[in-house]
Amino acid sequence: MRLSISHETTYHYDDQVRASIQYLRLTPHDSERQQVLSWQLALPRPVRAQVDPFGNILHVLTMDEPHEAIVIGARGQVEIDEKREAEHESQSSLPFLRFTRLTEADEAIRAFAAKETKKRTDRNALIDLMQALNQHITYTPGATAVDTSAAQAFANGAGVCQ
Known part of the structure; x- marks a missing residue:
């Protein structure tokens, strides 16, 4: 295509x-x-x-x-x-498993991820999680700032891409 x-x-x-x-x-x-x-x-x-x-x-x-x-x-x-569904990743996933004070998942985020992925770890589980997050968090200018954590944005159900 x-x-x-x-x-x-x-x-x-x-x-x-x-x-x-x-x-x-x-x-x-x-x-x-x-x-x-x-x-x-x-x-x-x-x-x-x-x-x-x-x-x-x-x-x-x-x-x-x-x-x-x-x-x-x-x-x-x-x-x-x-005919090819996905790429074969040659990069390590370890850098994406790190977190910072602003990106650390709290219990609410962990429970949401477990519910939406049904504890699957395949590509479709990630797509399901991405779509569920899109439904849960509304893009709302002014709802978050550069020092707003992921947990705060998730709890508020609103944020911007910072």
Whole structure:
């Protein structure tokens, strides 16, 4: 199956920003399941590709002059092998098992995860958990701040992507 992808993100700031840095992981890579036929980023300035520690293609966009908005575009075509259900992961999952003061799961989150996954650990269990979280937590601007923990956002049933 051939997919044509077009994505645009626009950041608007209430006040002029003196400088900003965006870490962009918007570029797919070839794998056993997909082949990138064409891909390009539309950015306000040239950037170089690098690979992050997890194998993702990363571009760092540094805006060091005052600006009130940033428009980031990505588009291209990817061929997917529909016969392959998933990729074989070569990266260790250990970095994703760490937690911080803000990301540590409390008992309510653990119980929710156990209920939604039925203690399964396969890909479908993760998809079920993701969909249940999407239903449980409503995107609500102002509901959380940079120091709001995952447990607080989960308990409130609302938050933003910080």
